[in-house]
Amino acid sequence: MEWYEPRDFREWAKRLFAIRHLVLILFILSIFISELRFDWFEQTVGSYLVATNSKRPESGAIWEIGHRTITARKTLDKIVTDRQFLQREARGATTFTQMVLNILPNKGIMLSSERFRKIYLTLPQTIAQKIASPFEMLRLFSDGSWVRTYLEKAGDDLKIYLLNAHNRVLKELEIPSDLIQYIERVDMALTGTLEDLPSFENRIYSAAHFFAALRSLPQEDLRSVVSQPEMLLSMPGHIVRVGISDEAVSGFIELGFEIEDGTKRKVILLQGREWAVWTLRSYLEEKEGEPNTNVKSQNDRM
Amino acid sequence: MAHTAIIIRMLRIVFYVALALSSFAALAGIGIFFVAVKDLPRVPEPLIRIIETPPTEIYAATGEKIMVIGGREFIPLSRVSQHFIQAVVATEDHRFWEHHGIDKLRTLKALWITLFKPGKVQGASTITQQLSKNLFFSFKRRYMRKFRELLVALQIESQYSKREILEAYINQIPIGVGAHGIEQGARTFFGKPASELTLAESALLAGLPKSPTRYNPYIHYDRAKKRQRVVLLRMVAVGYITQAMADRASYAELNLQKLPARARTGSYFLDIVVKSLEERYGPNVVHHGGLKVTTTIDPQLQSQAIKSLQKGLIELEKMMGVHTKTNESSGEKVVGPQGALVAVETNSGAIKALVGGRDYSETEYNRAVENKRLPGSGFKPFLYYTALEKLDINPATVFIDQPVTIPVIGAEDWSPRNFGLKHEGPMILKRALMKSVNSIAAQLVEKTGPEEVIRTARCSGIKSQLKPVYSVALGTSGVSPLEMASSFATFATGGVRHEAFWISRVEDALGRVLEEHIVGGKRSLDVSLVYQLVDMMRGVVDEGTGSIVRRLGFDLPAAGKTGTTDGYYDAWFTGFTPTLSTSVWVGYDKGEGLWDTRGMGITGGHGAAPIWADFMIKATDGEPHREFVIPSDIRLERVDLITGYKANDSTLNPMRIALREGQNLYENIVGDETLNDSTILFPSWAP
Numbered sequence: 004m005e006w007y008e009p010r011d012f013r014e015w016a017k018r019l020f021a022i023r024h025l026v027l028i029l030f031i032l033s034i035f036i037s038e039l040r041f042d043w044f045e046q047t048v049g050s051y052l053v054a055t056n057s058k059r060p061e062s063g064a065i066w067e068i069g070h071r072t073i074t075a076r077k078t079l080d081k082i083v084t085d086r087q088f089l090q091r092e093a094r095g096a097t098t099f100t101q102m103v104l105n106i107l108p109n110k111g112i113m114l115s116s117e118r119f120r121k122i123y124l125t126l127p128q129t130i131a132q133k134i135a136s137p138f139e140m141l142r143l144f145s146d147g148s149w150v151r152t153y154l155e156k157a158g159d160d161l162k163i164y165l166l167n168a169h170n171r172v173l174k175e176l177e178i179p180s181d182l183i184q185y186i187e188r189v190d191m192a193l194t195g196t197l198e199d200l201p202s203f204e205n206r207i208y209s210a211a212h213f214f215a216a217l218r219s220l221p222q223e224d225l226r227s228v229v230s231q232p233e234m235l236l237s238m239p240g241h242i243v244r245v246g247i248s249d250e251a252v253s254g255f256i257e258l259g260f261e262i263e264d265g266t267k268r269k270v271i272l273l274q275g276r277e278w279a280v281w282t283l284r285s286y287l288e289e290k291e292g293e294p295n296t297n298v299k300s301q302n303d304r305m
Numbered sequence: 306m307a308h309t310a311i312i313i314r315m316l317r318i319v320f321y322v323a324l325a326l327s328s329f330a331a332l333a334g335i336g337i338f339f340v341a342v343k344d345l346p347r348v349p350e351p352l353i354r355i356i357e358t359p360p361t362e363i364y365a366a367t368g369e370k371i372m373v374i375g376g377r378e379f380i381p382l383s384r385v386s387q388h389f390i391q392a393v394v395a396t397e398d399h400r401f402w403e404h405h406g407i408d409k410l411r412t413l414k415a416l417w418i419t420l421f422k423p424g425k426v427q428g429a430s431t432i433t434q435q436l437s438k439n440l441f442f443s444f445k446r447r448y449m450r451k452f453r454e455l456l457v458a459l460q461i462e463s464q465y466s467k468r469e470i471l472e473a474y475i476n477q478i479p480i481g482v483g484a485h486g487i488e489q490g491a492r493t494f495f496g497k498p499a500s501e502l503t504l505a506e507s508a509l510l511a512g513l514p515k516s517p518t519r520y521n522p523y524i525h526y527d528r529a530k531k532r533q534r535v536v537l538l539r540m541v542a543v544g545y546i547t548q549a550m551a552d553r554a555s556y557a558e559l560n561l562q563k564l565p566a567r568a569r570t571g572s573y574f575l576d577i578v579v580k581s582l583e584e585r586y587g588p589n590v591v592h593h594g595g596l597k598v599t600t601t602i603d604p605q606l607q608s609q610a611i612k613s614l615q616k617g618l619i620e621l622e623k624m625m626g627v628h629t630k631t632n633e634s635s636g637e638k639v640v641g642p643q644g645a646l647v648a649v650e651t652n653s654g655a656i657k658a659l660v661g662g663r664d665y666s667e668t669e670y671n672r673a674v675e676n677k678r679l680p681g682s683g684f685k686p687f688l689y690y691t692a693l694e695k696l697d698i699n700p701a702t703v704f705i706d707q708p709v710t711i712p713v714i715g716a717e718d719w720s721p722r723n724f725g726l727k728h729e730g731p732m733i734l735k736r737a738l739m740k741s742v743n744s745i746a747a748q749l750v751e752k753t754g755p756e757e758v759i760r761t762a763r764c765s766g767i768k769s770q771l772k773p774v775y776s777v778a779l780g781t782s783g784v785s786p787l788e789m790a791s792s793f794a795t796f797a798t799g800g801v802r803h804e805a806f807w808i809s810r811v812e813d814a815l816g817r818v819l820e821e822h823i824v825g826g827k828r829s830l831d832v833s834l835v836y837q838l839v840d841m842m843r844g845v846v847d848e849g850t851g852s853i854v855r856r857l858g859f860d861l862p863a864a865g866k867t868g869t870t871d872g873y874y875d876a877w878f879t880g881f882t883p884t885l886s887t888s889v890w891v892g893y894d895k896g897e898g899l900w901d902t903r904g905m906g907i908t909g910g911h912g913a914a915p916i917w918a919d920f921m922i923k924a925t926d927g928e929p930h931r932e933f934v935i936p937s938d939i940r941l942e943r944v945d946l947i948t949g950y951k952a953n954d955s956t957l958n959p960m961r962i963a964l965r966e967g968q969n970l971y972e973n974i975v976g977d978e979t980l981n982d983s984t985i986l987f988p989s990w991a992p
Contacts, residue, residue, distance in 0.1 A: 011309050015316075042405035048338075049406065049463025052456060056347055056464075063346035063441030068593065072358045075594035076814075078587065083817045113821075153823055164823055170809075171653070172825035 086110070093154075094118055099126055100187045102154070103161060111155030116165070119152035120144060129230055129255060129274050130186055134163075135176050149173055159183075181252070185272075196244075196268050197261050203246030208287055210260075213245035216286040220279070227279035229258070235271060240264030247284060256280040341453050346441045348460055352473045353379055359595025359814040363578060365604045366655070366809070372575050375592045378488045382472045385487055386502035391545040392511035393475060396536045398432040399543045401471070406433045406462035407455060433458040436474045480510055481517030494522070496562035504550065505557040508536040522561060530555075573661030573671045574602050578807055585820075595814030601655035601807050609923045610646045610658035614889070617916030618644050618663050621891060624911070626902040642899060644891040644913075645672035645786045646920060651794040651886050653824045654803030658887075658924075659787070670894070677769050677783030678890055682724075682741040682850075683868025683877040683909065684780035686796065687762040689738055690830065690838045692749040695757055700735040700841050700962040701942070701949040701970055704745045711751050711775055719775050721747045724869070724908075733949045735841040735962050739849030741867065743779060750778035764829040765792035766802055780868055786888040789879040794886035796839050796864070799934060800830030833936045833965045839864045840941075840963040842880075843933075850910045851878060857918040861925055862932050865917070867909035873898035876912030880921070883931045887921060889913040938966035 009015040018024070038044050061070070089105050093112040096102035099122055106112055114122075123131055123140065131137060143149040143165055153164040159180035164172045197203045208216075217228060229235070235242065239262075246259035255274040262269050275283075360376020382390070394401050400408050408431050415429035430438070437457040442450055461470060480490030490510050491499040502510065512532035513520050522529035537551035546554075578600055582591045590596065622628055622641045641663075648658040661671030670676070692698060706729045711719045721743045728744060737745040750758060758778050759771045771782040791805040803826045811819040842864035845851045850867040865880020876899055879888040891912045892899060899907035935941075943952035943959040951970045952959035964970075 009313060012313070015313055039409060045405040045407060045459050046463060048456065049459040049461075052342065052345070052460035053463050055342070056460065059342075059345050059347040061347050062344070064443070065440040066346060066349075068358060069349075071589050072593040075590045075592075078590050079594050079596075079813045079819070082586075082819055083813060086819070087817075164825055166823065170821055170823055172823060175825060175827075 096122065097125065098122070103183060103187070106154055106156050106161070108156050111153055114152045114154070116144065116149045116152055119163075119165075126186065127231055127234075127274065129276075130182070133182060134178055135174070139174065143173055185252075185257075185274075194267070194269050197246040197259050197270055200246065200259060200270065202248040202250055202257065203259050205249055206247040206284070208245050208247075210242040210244055212287065216283055219286045220283060224279050224282070227276040228283050229275065230273060234273075235260055238262055238264075238271060240267075240269075243268075246270075247280060247287075251277045337452065338456075341449065341456060345453055345456055348457060348464060350464075352461070352465055352469060353476070358593055361582075361591055361594065361596040361598065363575060363598045363600060365600060365602045365607075366657075367604060369604055371600070371602065371604065372578075373483075373489075374579070376595065377476060377486055379476050379486070380488045380499060382468055382475075385475060385499045386507055388504045388507035389475070389487060389499065389502050389511060390471065391543075392504075392507045392536050392540055394432070394471075395539040395543040395545055396511050397435065397514075398430075399539070401432050402467055404431060406458040407431060430454075431458065432474050433461050433470055436470060436477075437461060439477055440473075478514045479517050481513050481521050482523065492562075494562055495560065503554075503557070504537075504546065505533070505554040505559060508540070508554055509533040509559060512536045522559070572665035572669075573673060574600070574607065574656070574659040574807065576661075576669065576671055577659070577674055581808060582811070596819070597812040597814070597816070598808060599810040601650070601657065601809055602659070603657045606648060606658040606924050607660075610648060610660045610920055613916050613920035613923070614644050614646045614660050615663055617889075617913075617919060618642060618891065620915065621899070621907070621912055624901045624907060625899065640894075642891055642893050642897075643668075643672055644889065644916065645676065646887065646889050646916065647673045647786045647790040648885055648887040648920070648924065649787075649790045649794045649805055651797035651881060651884055652803070652826070654791065654794065654805045654826075655809070655824075656787070656805060656807045657885065658920075659807075672890065672894075673786045675785065676890070677785055678875045678877075678892065679782070679870045680780035680784050680789060680877055680879075681868035681870040681875060681909070682743070682746075682780060683789060683866050683879055684762070684778065684782075684784075685738060685741065685746055686793070686838055686842060686866050687765060687767070688746055688749055688753070688758050688778040689734070689841060690765075690796075690834060691753045691757045691761045692734075693834045693837055694761075694831065695753050696749070698734060699964055699968045700733065700837055701944045701964070702734045703731050703947075703949045704734060704737055704748060705731050706737065706742045706744050709744045709747050711747055713775065719747070721776070721779060731947055733944060733946055733960065733962070735844050735960060736946045738841045738866075739844040741845075741850050746778055747775065750775050761830070762792065764802065765795040766805070767792050780870070786877075786879075786890045789877070789890075790886045790888035793865070793879050793881050793888065795830060796835055796842070797881040797883055797886050797933070798826065799832040799936070800828055800835040801826035802829040803827075833938050836933065836936050836939050837963045837965065839933055840961070842866055844960070846880060850908070851880065851914050853910055853914045854878075854880065854918040854921075857915060857922070859918045859922050859925075861921075861928065861930060863921070864933070865914075867914060869906070869908040869910075873900060873906035873908070876907055876909040878909045878913035878917045880914075880917055882921070882925060882928075883933050884928070885921070885924060887917055887924075889917045889920075891916070935963075939963050940966075942970060944970060 009018055089107065089110060089112050092105040093102050093114060096105065102112075102114075102122055120140065123134070126134070148167045149165050150168045151166045151170075153166055155162050155164075157177070161178040161183055163176040163178065165174040165176070167173055197207050217225065220228065226232075241263060242260050243263045244261040246261070248257035248259070250256070254277050256277050258273050258275050258280070260271045260273065262271060358376050360378075361374040362370055363372040363374070365371050398408065400411070408429060411429040415427040418425050418427040434454055437454045441457055442454050465473075476486040476488070478487070479485055480487070480493070482493055484490040484493040487499045487510065490513070491497055491502055491506075494510065495502065495506050509522065509529060509532075512529070512535060515532070519525065520529045520532045534555050537546070537554055540546045541548050541551045578598065579591060582596065582598065586594070586596070618641065621644075625642070627641050643662050644660075645662065646658065646660045647656065649655065650657055659673050661673040661675075662668050693700075706723070708722075708728065709720065713719050723743050724741060729740070729742070732740070732742070732745075734745070755773045755775055755777045759773060762771060767784055767788050769782065769784045769788060771777055774781070787805060791803075795802040803824065806822050808820075809822045813819060843862065845867065846854050846863050846865050851865050854863065854865070861882050863880050863882050865878060868875070868877030868879070874897070875890060875892040877888070877890050879886070881887065899912055901907055941961055941963055943956075944950060944962055945952055945956045946958045946960040949970065950956075
């Protein structure tokens with residue numbers, strides 16, 4: 004039958020309330036009611052969103068806080084790791100120079116009093132005395148108040164604070180940059196020859212000549228010239244030349260011992276007391292007249 | 306018939322239009338859904354993971370926690386009072402346990418009200434929607450934001466159990482006074498864990514998240530109580546409690562913890578702590594890194610400092626006849642004078658108390674640190690030290706208090722006047738400081754030069770810019786109370802300067818040390834000269850312009866100096882014992898002097914010294930009588946305060962002075978070659 008437009012309300016109502024339409028309306032109503040009762044629409048949407056969750060961005064207020072927390076943790080971790088690295092390196096240092104190398108500007112290091120004492124004891128006596136009187140160190144160490152040591156750079160100088168348990172400074176030591184440089188040179192055997200060090204260029208003697216003159220000094224003065232003969236003895240190779248610096252610093256004069264080890268040459272620096280070195284120089288010059296700056300070439304020819 | 310056809314046609318049109326619109330709406334809904342889903346934030350797994358951010362905790366020197374920045378204290382639902390859970394559910398979303406993220410009936414009702422009742426907007430957010438909003442979205446009212454918030458709520462409902470959702474919700478809601486989450490809230494307001502909250506307390510706290518500021522019980526107690534009543538009635542309506550229980554809870558007394566007041570105890574102080582931390586580590590680390598910061602503050606001293614300053618300012622207002630109050634009609638606030646107090650431990654530089662104004666909640670401007678005010682005569686100790694050092698004079702050296710005019714190259718002559726505009730004639734140097742005689746100070750600075758005075762001030766710890774002019778000796782360059790307290794501490798330690806500090810240790814959340822303060826002093830002033838100065842400053846406290854301190858009952862050995870500026874804009878008193886140096890400043894923030902009801906100017910001795918005394922009496926309570934250490938080359942003598950002659954039985958007004966090795970009283974009588982063209986008195990007039 005062909006469809007035609009309802010001509011009156013009766014026809015229209017008849018069609019509207021036809022079984023087929025009622026079933027459809029009931030079906031739609033049941034969908035609405037079941038949604039109200041069972042929230043299936045919300046559950047479906049929710050389940051879809053759960054399924055796609057991992058593909059969505061980590062955005063929004065709480066994620067931003069989370070990211071900031073992670074960034075903050077990373078920043079702190081870096082600060083702590085850097086600090087711990089420097090502390091570890093400093094604690095592992097066996098020489099004063101190694102320890103100083105680990106101190107960066109604005110990043111001091113903290114050592115136990117025990118550790119610092121050990122490093123202090125590795126220094127040549129004359130240098131150690133310049134840093135702090137061993138008797139003062141002994142006093143602080145024995146009364147038990149010195150617990151830790153804090154070292155920091157102050158410009159080119161080094162500041163050392165001996166601290167008690169409450170971080171109060173018991174003693175403050177200041178090491179000027181020239182002394183630090185000197186310690187570094189003492190600690191390290193410089194690769195090269197005495198000619199590489201301008202302060203020695205005027206007074207370079209053959210080892211034989213130097214030690215002959217040294218023997219002329221009274222026995223009790225020998226250590227005033229060569230404070231650590233044991234250190235020189237421990238070096239591989241043999242001493243070929245000795246230089247005496249033109250400059251005196253705080254009552255001390257630097258001596259350079261050039262050591263030949265196979266084909267390599269290196270210079271060990273030590274400090275001698277000014278008066279003792281002057282005496283030695285007079286012996287050296289008496290014996291030879293003027294110091295021989297060409298000893299190296301003579302030696303080389305030998 | 307034709308009429309019926311028209312109606313049917315109309316109905317048909319309406320039906321098809323409705324069908325078309327519905328189809329369009331459905332398609333648009335699907336489109337909007339996919340657009341909204343595109344940028345929808347990811348929901349974390351588990352939900353609580355992102356709530357757990359470590360707080361930065363700031364501790365006092367005594368170990369007491371004084372501030373927590375950021376962070377959340379997460380607790381499981383089992384550790385929350387059942388009353389609170391019920392109160393929250395009843396108030397915020399009573400069908401929480403039934404719906405799936407959206408309360409459709411409530412939403413329809415809210416929609417009806419919003420659309421058909423002009424001027425009324427009703428919210429229908431469920432707890433899940435609120436959680437979604439708080440965790441992921443801004444608070445801007447936008448339809449798309451609202452829709453996304455709903456979608457995330459639906460996801461949260463599908464992904465987590467109701468208990469997990471409620472747990473996350475109550476652990477992040479803002480309760481007020483800086484507390485987030487119920488555990489922090491319960492501890493902040495009632496000093497107890499969330500598990501022990503009573504019905505009345507639970508109802509109060511459950512009502513706060515709606516507007517933590519508006520219902521803050523510390524400020525608007527009545528409003529908070531009304532809100533509590535609303536919550537209780539909701540609980541009755543939902544059936545969680547009976548009306549009788551609600552009534553009892555409503556009338557129950559609330560023992561609000563005084564913690565918020567205490568948390569504010571160090572607010573000015575905490576400001577400088579947080580600022581320092583942010584400068585060193587950056588704001589992100591401070592607010593999200595979970596630092597453990599140990600400061601130098603002593604909570605008891607800090608609390609006392611606040612009380613003393615507030616009490617002193619009230620007394621000052623009475624003296625002046627003004628009151629800090631809000632004018633009800635205009636709403637304008639009549640603001641009285643302000644003040645600041647800083648107390649520094651002398652042998653370390655640690656700040657033990659710092660108050661930067663009368664009330665932090667009114668003004669956060671930190672007058673203890675940022676306010677560079679003229680110290681007036683409070684600066685004279687730096688001049689007197691310089692004079693003792695450079696002019697080879699001693700405290701018994703005699704000067705004449707008389708009008709002086711000092712020529713200034715390229716400027717007008719300088720003619721400082723005495724405070725009382727009177728001149729007393731001859732007097733010894735110590736008395737000149739005790740009486741704060743400007744004419745004698747001017748004579749001294751003319752001899753020493755302002756640069757030397759500035760050098761002494763710098764050695765002592767003054768860092769502010771100081772103008773190299775004669776008047777600098779009379780305090781015409783601005784300094785802060787913190788600088789004054791810190792620099793006077795250098796006098797207290799015999800010339801050993803300690804940098805003022807407020808953070809002693811910083812650790813990360815795992816307890817790894819980031820920094821420690823090394824307490825080291827540096828000798829910057831001569832110990833014997835400092836003792837001579839301190840002895841003169843003791844005279845200020847015992848018998849001079851600061852003697853009110855003694856009259857108020859402070860009896861431990863102390864030294865100090867008052868300061869008052871022209872026009873009475875600033876009143877200072879800075880003084881110290883061997884262990885504690887404290888500076889007090891009072892004055893208006895802008896352009897008003899301190900005048901009493903009789904029209905007399907208020908000096909440092911009357912405006913600031915009483916506050917100092919009140920604080921120091923409490924701060925040093927129980928401390929032993931501890932004298933300033935006398936250096937070995939110092940000897941104490943008694944002299945006539947006018948002639949400077951050694952006192953004998955017939956001396957009417959003997960005064961104790963301190964002399965260094967090599968200094969003797971005879972020199973005072975014959976005068977000093979370096980100064981005999983000046984105003985030092987020679988014995989022509991002497992008996």
